[in-house]
Amino acid sequence: MEFLQQVANALTQGAIYALIALGYTLVYGVLRLINFAHGDVYMLGAFFGLFISRWTGALTLSQNNKSVPLWMTAVVFVGAMIGSALVGMVIERFAYRPLRTAPRLTALITAIGVSLLLEYGGQMAFSPDPQPFAALIAERNIIDTPSFSLSLVQLFIVGAALLLMLSLNFLIQKTKIGRAMRAVSIDRAAAQLMGIPTDRIIAFTFALGSGLAAAAGVLNSIYQPSIDPLMGVQVGLRAFVAAVLGGIGNIYGAVLGGLLMAFAETATVAVGLSRYRDAVAFAILILVLLVRPAGILGRNVAEKV
Amino acid sequence: MLSIRNVRVRYGPIEALHDISLEVNEGEVVTLIGSNGAGKTTTLGAVSGLLPLAGGQIHFDGHDITSLAPHKRVPLGLIQVPEGRRIFGTMTVAENLDLGAYARTDRANLRNELDEIYALFPRLAERRNQAAGTMSGGEQQMLAVGRALMSRPKLLLLDEPSLGLAPLLVKEIFAVVKRIRAKGVTVLLVEQNAHKALEVADRAYVLETGHISMTGDAKTLANDPRIKAAYLGA
Ligand SMILES: Nc1ncnc2c1ncn2[C@@H]1O[C@H](COP(=O)(O)OP(=O)(O)O)[C@@H](O)[C@H]1O
Numbered sequence: 001m002e003f004l005q006q007v008a009n010a011l012t013q014g015a016i017y018a019l020i021a022l023g024y025t026l027v028y029g030v031l032r033l034i035n036f037a038h039g040d041v042y043m044l045g046a047f048f049g050l051f052i053s054r055w056t057g058a059l060t061l062s063q064n065n066k067s068v069p070l071w072m073t074a075v076v077f078v079g080a081m082i083g084s085a086l087v088g089m090v091i092e093r094f095a096y097r098p099l100r101t102a103p104r105l106t107a108l109i110t111a112i113g114v115s116l117l118l119e120y121g122g123q124m125a126f127s128p129d130p131q132p133f134a135a136l137i138a139e140r141n142i143i144d145t146p147s148f149s150l151s152l153v154q155l156f157i158v159g160a161a162l163l164l165m166l167s168l169n170f171l172i173q174k175t176k177i178g179r180a181m182r183a184v185s186i187d188r189a190a191a192q193l194m195g196i197p198t199d200r201i202i203a204f205t206f207a208l209g210s211g212l213a214a215a216a217g218v219l220n221s222i223y224q225p226s227i228d229p230l231m232g233v234q235v236g237l238r239a240f241v242a243a244v245l246g247g248i249g250n251i252y253g254a255v256l257g258g259l260l261m262a263f264a265e266t267a268t269v270a271v272g273l274s275r276y277r278d279a280v281a282f283a284i285l286i287l288v289l290l291v292r293p294a295g296i297l298g299r300n301v302a303e304k305v
Numbered sequence: 306m307l308s309i310r311n312v313r314v315r316y317g318p319i320e321a322l323h324d325i326s327l328e329v330n331e332g333e334v335v336t337l338i339g340s341n342g343a344g345k346t347t348t349l350g351a352v353s354g355l356l357p358l359a360g361g362q363i364h365f366d367g368h369d370i371t372s373l374a375p376h377k378r379v380p381l382g383l384i385q386v387p388e389g390r391r392i393f394g395t396m397t398v399a400e401n402l403d404l405g406a407y408a409r410t411d412r413a414n415l416r417n418e419l420d421e422i423y424a425l426f427p428r429l430a431e432r433r434n435q436a437a438g439t440m441s442g443g444e445q446q447m448l449a450v451g452r453a454l455m456s457r458p459k460l461l462l463l464d465e466p467s468l469g470l471a472p473l474l475v476k477e478i479f480a481v482v483k484r485i486r487a488k489g490v491t492v493l494l495v496e497q498n499a500h501k502a503l504e505v506a507d508r509a510y511v512l513e514t515g516h517i518s519m520t521g522d523a524k525t526l527a528n529d530p531r532i533k534a535a536y537l538g539a
């Protein structure tokens with residue numbers, strides 16, 4: 001039962017990593033760019049969630065140990081996702097788009113710059129101190145035995161993540177805009193020649209990835225209800241590793257990578273090596289890339305120039 | 306229908322097109338021939354908007370499209386089949402065709418277009434759910450043409466559709482060009498295969514290192530000794 005408990009915890013964490021990893025992979029797909037500010041967009045999502053919780057009164061309810069009505073939780077989620085989606089679009093428009101034809105390194109350094117801007121800007125705007133988050137989902141165990149417990153929060157996280165992933169998959173595989181996203185990621189110039197407004201598709205992709213990151217930010221904050229402006233640094237790095245591990249550019253790879261990262265982390269902690277969990281993550285990444293340079297589900301093709 | 310006037314295109318400091326002028330009238334098949342590196346692809350890039358102009362103007366069907374974004378040219382009825390096909394290899398044949406119709410607003414009528422294209426290229430119909438990149442070169446070229454036709458163009462720009470194809474398929478491609486013109490689509494055909502191109506075209510332009518060196522009736526050019534010597538291997 002101890003094992004089952006670990007599996008449940010790893011799934012919860014993995015769902016969150018996977019949602020963030022999807023954003024890295026989506027943006028990489030259309031732009032061949034690692035958006036290093038993505039972890040900070042996740043952080044902003046959590047803060048948007050906090051502000052909307054305050055504004056709707058959800059925070060007060062939760063501080064008075066009252067349960068938050070479902071509609072408020074929904075408003076917090078949707079609001080945070082829209083907020084981060086807009087931030088993602090602004091970042092794309094003003095930081096990355098002007099560099100579309102610049103050398104890769106320029107865009108990479110800009111990405112790191114945007115990340116630092118959001119981290120230090122966040123500390124100035126929200127204060128560097130951790131702040132309590134609202135219990136948007138009742139803190140109650142659905143299964144509660146001495147050896148195994150599953151909380152409603154965990155179930156909610158996995159369920160919400162699954163719903164978002166299935167929706168994303170539908171969007172990408174079955175809709176017109178999803179087909180356009182895939183076309184842009186395969187061959188941007190050819191997509192343009194077909195009449196696809198590639199700039200708009202790229203902006204939409206940022207919005208989508210950023211929205212998913214915000215959902216992950218709110219979900220994580222319900223799970224671990226304390227947020228600060230640097231919360232995206234480590235989680236962002238792990239989700240990035242997850243995306244590369246699974247095969248960057250591949251959405252199924254991002255989900256697989258996110259789960260693998262969480263399971264590896266949980267196992268490392270379970271055997272008492274919690275201080276080494278990032279080292280273990282990178283060791284796995286290096287080993288996998290030695291065997292499969294494009295990641296587990298990545299296509300091994302030479303990079304287009 | 307298409308009018309290119311005094312167009313210049315530069316790659317960095319190097320000018321690849323020097324003052325090109327060219328006309329395509331409605332209903333014509335016009336070919337642009339020239340050896341490798343002459344600037345044929347660059348010319349089409351200027352027309353479809355992928356390459357910015359360093360000078361000159363381009364008008365299409367009454368619109369000044371000189372600085373119009375590439376994706377906005379497609380709804381006007383101008384579409385390019387790029388050199389090397391550039392199909393979306395990991396997507397299915399049907400998805401590729403659907404993307405050709407991306408800019409269309411009358412999506413209810415797509416069914417008709419699709420039926421027409423499957424009739425024109427029966428191989429594509431058989432393979433509609435197959436990943437496009439797994440098809441043969443000839444089939445991929447048919448798909449690239451079919452995908453462009455899905456936009457229901459007034460003018461089709463074809464960049465070396467016969468490149469790298471076996472003789473039998475080359476014949477088929479040129480037969481397709483004739484059928485496309487019979488449907489009322491105007492064609493600007495870029496080719497290195499001057500012999501075949503002059504056979505299907507009404508008029509021709511000869512491009513030499515970024516200049517138009519000759520122009521005229523396709524039949525006349527096909528019999529011109531200079532053309533014969535330089536491009537027809539006679
Ligand atoms: N992306 C590019 N950057 C620099 N020079 C280019 C580029 N593309 C083409 N050129 C140059 O422009 C000239 C015309 O090329 P192109 O239009 O591709 O010729 P064609 O299609 O007739 O073979 C050539 O000298 C070629 O080297």
Ligand SMILES: [Mg+2]
Binds near residue numbers: 346388465
């Ligand atoms: Mg060419």
